[in-house]
Amino acid sequence: xxxxxxxxxxxxxxxxxxxxxxxxxxxxxxxxxxxxxxxxxxxxxxxxxxxxxxxxxxxxxxxxxxxxxxxxxxxxxxxxxxxxxxxxxxxxxxxxxxxxxxxxxxxxxxxxxxxxxxxxxxxxxxxxxxxxxxxxxxxxxxxxxxxxxxxxxxxxxxxxxxxxxxxxxxxxxxxxxxxxxxxxxxxxxxxxxxxxxxxxxxxxxxxxxxxxxxxxxxxxxxxxxxxxxxxxxxxxxxxxxxxxxxxxxxxxxxxxxxxxxxxxxxxxxxxxxxxxxxxxxxxxxxxxxxxxxxxxxxxxxxxxxxxxxxxxxxxx
Amino acid sequence: xxxxxxxxxxxxxxxxxxxxxxxxxxxxxxxxxxxxxxxxxxxxxxxxxxxxxxxxxxxxxxxxxxxxxxxxxxxxxxxxxxxxxxxxxxxxxxxxxxxxxxxxxxxxxxxxxxxxxxxxxxxxxxxxxxxxxxxxxxxxxxxxxxxxxxxxxxxxxxxxxxxxxxxxxxxxxxxxxxxxxxxxxxxxxxxxxxxxxxxxxxxxxxxxxxxxxxxxxxxxxxxxxxxxxxxxxxxxxxxxxxxxxxxxxxxxxxxxx
Amino acid sequence: xxxxxxxxxxxxxxxxxxxxxxxxxxxxxxxxxxxxxxxxxxxxxxxxxxxxxxxxxxxxxxxxxxxxxxxxxxxxxxxxxxxxxxxxxxxxxxxxxxxxxxxxxxxxxxxxxxxxxxxxxxxxxxxxxxxxxxxxxxxxxxxxxxxxxxxxxxxxxxxxxxxxxxxxxxxxxxxxxxxxxxxxxxxxxxxxxxxxxxxxxxxxxxxxxxxxxxxxxxxxxxxxxxxxxxxxxxxxxxxxxxxxxxxxxxxxxxxxxxxxxxxxxxx
Numbered sequence: 031x032x033x034x035x036x037x038x039x040x041x042x043x044x045x046x047x048x049x050x051x052x053x054x055x056x057x058x059x060x061x062x063x064x065x066x067x068x069x070x071x072x073x074x075x076x077x078x079x080x081x082x083x084x085x086x087x088x089x090x091x092x093x094x095x096x097x098x099x100x101x102x103x104x105x106x107x108x109x110x111x112x113x114x115x116x117x118x119x120x121x122x123x124x125x126x127x128x129x130x131x132x133x134x135x136x137x138x139x140x141x142x143x144x145x146x147x148x149x150x151x152x153x154x155x156x157x158x159x160x161x162x163x164x165x166x167x168x169x170x171x172x173x174x175x176x177x178x179x180x181x182x183x184x185x186x187x188x189x190x191x192x193x194x195x196x197x198x199x200x201x202x203x204x205x206x207x208x209x210x211x212x213x214x215x216x217x218x219x220x221x222x223x224x225x226x227x228x229x230x231x232x233x234x235x236x237x238x239x240x241x242x243x244x245x246x247x248x249x250x251x252x253x254x255x256x257x258x259x260x261x262x263x264x265x266x267x268x269x270x271x272x273x274x275x276x277x278x279x280x281x282x283x284x285x286x287x288x289x290x291x292x293x294x295x296x297x298x299x300x301x302x303x304x305x306x307x308x309x310x311x312x313x314x315x316x317x318x319x320x321x322x323x324x325x326x327x328x329x330x331x332x333x334x335x336x337x338x339x340x341x342x343x344x345x346x
Numbered sequence: 347x348x349x350x351x352x353x354x355x356x357x358x359x360x361x362x363x364x365x366x367x368x369x370x371x372x373x374x375x376x377x378x379x380x381x382x383x384x385x386x387x388x389x390x391x392x393x394x395x396x397x398x399x400x401x402x403x404x405x406x407x408x409x410x411x412x413x414x415x416x417x418x419x420x421x422x423x424x425x426x427x428x429x430x431x432x433x434x435x436x437x438x439x440x441x442x443x444x445x446x447x448x449x450x451x452x453x454x455x456x457x458x459x460x461x462x463x464x465x466x467x468x469x470x471x472x473x474x475x476x477x478x479x480x481x482x483x484x485x486x487x488x489x490x491x492x493x494x495x496x497x498x499x500x501x502x503x504x505x506x507x508x509x510x511x512x513x514x515x516x517x518x519x520x521x522x523x524x525x526x527x528x529x530x531x532x533x534x535x536x537x538x539x540x541x542x543x544x545x546x547x548x549x550x551x552x553x554x555x556x557x558x559x560x561x562x563x564x565x566x567x568x569x570x571x572x573x574x575x576x577x578x579x580x581x582x583x584x585x586x587x588x589x590x591x592x593x594x595x596x597x598x599x600x601x602x603x
Numbered sequence: 604x605x606x607x608x609x610x611x612x613x614x615x616x617x618x619x620x621x622x623x624x625x626x627x628x629x630x631x632x633x634x635x636x637x638x639x640x641x642x643x644x645x646x647x648x649x650x651x652x653x654x655x656x657x658x659x660x661x662x663x664x665x666x667x668x669x670x671x672x673x674x675x676x677x678x679x680x681x682x683x684x685x686x687x688x689x690x691x692x693x694x695x696x697x698x699x700x701x702x703x704x705x706x707x708x709x710x711x712x713x714x715x716x717x718x719x720x721x722x723x724x725x726x727x728x729x730x731x732x733x734x735x736x737x738x739x740x741x742x743x744x745x746x747x748x749x750x751x752x753x754x755x756x757x758x759x760x761x762x763x764x765x766x767x768x769x770x771x772x773x774x775x776x777x778x779x780x781x782x783x784x785x786x787x788x789x790x791x792x793x794x795x796x797x798x799x800x801x802x803x804x805x806x807x808x809x810x811x812x813x814x815x816x817x818x819x820x821x822x823x824x825x826x827x828x829x830x831x832x833x834x835x836x837x838x839x840x841x842x843x844x845x846x847x848x849x850x851x852x853x854x855x856x857x858x859x860x861x862x863x864x865x866x867x868x869x870x
Contacts, residue, residue, distance in 0.1 A: 426807075
């Protein structure tokens with residue numbers, strides 16, 4: 031009697047502790063296992079390779095582009111890794127580049143220039159835009175040559191909407207009452223987006239403004255009629271298929287936006303820039319559209335799309 | 347110091363709240379607050395209209411006991427994010443767009459389990475003797491339901507409604523990440539543009555609305571509950587007040603979100 | 604501020620429990636068979652139609668298992684760490700509340716207040732003050748406290764008075780009485796609290812996707828961002844499975860710890 035009494039009291043709390051220790055241990059060992067697996071797949075490069083970390087922005091085309099560059103650089107003997115986009119756009123990507131968290135960002139000339147130098151004059155000419163970008167880079171950043179592939183920002187509307195209101199230019203929108211404007215959260219604070227449309231350049235008044243994630247949700251918003259006009263990409267599959275039309279930028283608000291690699295200066299050297307240029311000149315706007323069809327419509331993985339394209343071009 | 351005060355960017359959350367130029371894209375505070383409030387109130391009302399009569403009826407006839415027990419668990423286990431995401435996706439597939447149907451339907455779905463199960467448990471817990479006595483003096487089943495069971499259960503039902511309403515507000519603001527509007531827009535916009543003050547301001551406003559709604563419903567319950575209805579059911583146990591009150595319903599039904 | 608009563612220990616009969624488990628098991632087997640039949644008929648031409656679930660994404664895509672495992676681990680971390688902290692804090696608060704009876708009201712008010720803050724707002728505001736992971740852990744911990752404290756206090760209060768009298772009669776000190784008599788007897792209610800809090804937290808982890816965490820919930824957000832329903836469905840189903848498994852696990856542990864409860868006829 032006495033022995034059982036003296037044994038039982040501690041059993042319950044101890045078992046409780048043990049149970050949680052078990053759960054914790056199970057959890058911990060799992061994560062160890064995962065880390066090991068990741069190490070095995072990534073770390074087979076040996077010590078001499080230059081490691082490069084590429085950071086995409088959080089939309090499919092940027093992820094695909096970044097994957098293409100990363101996989102291509104890997105064939106040139108670099109140890110590349112692509113970070114998770116984690117909801118970051120330029121205001122997350124460039125600080126990472128400056129802090130050394132990331133080494134390469136694949137960006138678009140005009141948008142990058144506008145981000146780095148908001149006061150500059152936009153231009154639809156690729157060379158002028160590239161010069162503006164080069165001028166706006168600080169000492170910490172270097173830039174490769176720009177690619178012929180271009181994905182501009184554009185104000186797009188449904189084809190039926192354009193026909194109904196007889197729209198060809200952005201200025202024509204002023205004649206349409208109660209336009210609902212849609213764009214990403216970042217667009218709402220950019221001069222070459224909402225601020226420019228509402229401000230001095232176009233002076234449009236929108237009935238309301240709606241934020242939707244850049245990519246399929248924004249396109250879906252146009253199709254469903256939640257928004258009438260959207261700041262979207264010229265490489266959108268819906269534009270290629272004729273569902274959306276691009277309104278002409280008659281007042282020159284939007285810049286040329288050619289694909290361009292931007293490299294942290296301390297990782298940059300002639301070999302790397304030459305490798306980047308070799309790839310950049312092979313990209314075309316049609317490639318970007320084809321990738322977006324696969325990622326946005328077919329929901330394929332950007333990684334696979336990138337690999338398929340590189341294989342098709344004989345680059346890996 | 348002066349340069350700080352004159353700077354265009356706000357230097358703290360209260361300055362942000364006072365500066366309307368910051369809200370070009372995310373909308374004026376009263377507009378967004380109105381959207382959140384009407385969504386929440388409409389969805390909670392619809393859920394009350396759907397759930398309370400059904401639960402009272404089912405509980406009165408002791409039907410669907412397993413369902414009511416499981417509804418709590420199901421409500422708790424399904425992530426709130428899912429309900430919103432699925433509602434939006436289904437709505438888009440069928441051409442109904444982002445607003446306002448998907449968010450309203452999601453909110454009603456959120457509010458149903460706690461309201462239903464609290465009502466069910468409360469009516470189920472009404473003293474059998476009271477019901478038998480009423481039946482014995484010839485009260486109709488309908489009158490038993492409406493004038494005996496419902497008033498006696500009203501305290502717990504209102505608790506369920508409060509729990510539901512707070513959850514509904516919490517879910518409504520998540521809708522901002524799924525193409526909705528409302529006070530969640532400030533958090534979406536702030537996180538998207540790394541504007542900490544906007545995030546903080548949004549969080550304060552959302553919490554304010556949730557607390558106010560909770561407080562309103564609390565005051566309403568004080569006004570509505572008939573005098574003499576005791577909040578806690580006495581259970582006949584060996585030592586009053588020492589039991590874990592097993593007869594009391596699980597009013598924590600459903601997840602916070 | 605929300606008035607919440609402790610969650611009572613569940614009193615389902617053993618028979619019902621086995622029936623429910625049977626139904627779940629049968630449903631899982633049926634699902635597996637159906638899924639298998641779908642995979643066998645898969646080819647790339649079916650992809651463009653974008654059905655609600657694309658099985659080949661789940662079963663044939665090479666990266667899927669690794670991604671899902673990584674997310675599940677994060678989900679578990681974001682559940683277990685806040686729960687462990689929450690249980691520690693709740694234990695402390697319960698002891699305080701027992702010692703100083705008046706403190707129960709402020710404790711309840713504060714934990715109810717935390718519980719009423721919408722998670723979206725709490726994740727957001729903490730994100731501006733600390734790192735993402737800490738923000739998520741603090742927020743999730745704060746949501747576990749109300750249920751835990753309520754049930755811990757109710758569990759200890761629920762120990763019948765005559766048992767306490769007997770313990771006092773045997774000359775037990777307060778600490779010894781607490782550990783040897785009160786906690787074991789309160790375990791069913793304590794465990795119910797832990798189970799409810801755990802399941803609630805598993806559901807809430809998804810919301811932390813807005814600060815780049817989210818475990819399996821991030822799958823739901825990713826799915827929305829590309830309007831890809833497969834990810835949403837998979838994220839949801841796995842999250843529900845995780846919650847159910849943890850619930851059953853804790854239920855089982857609770858039963859192991861209270862063998863005497865099984866002998867008692869359940870109401």
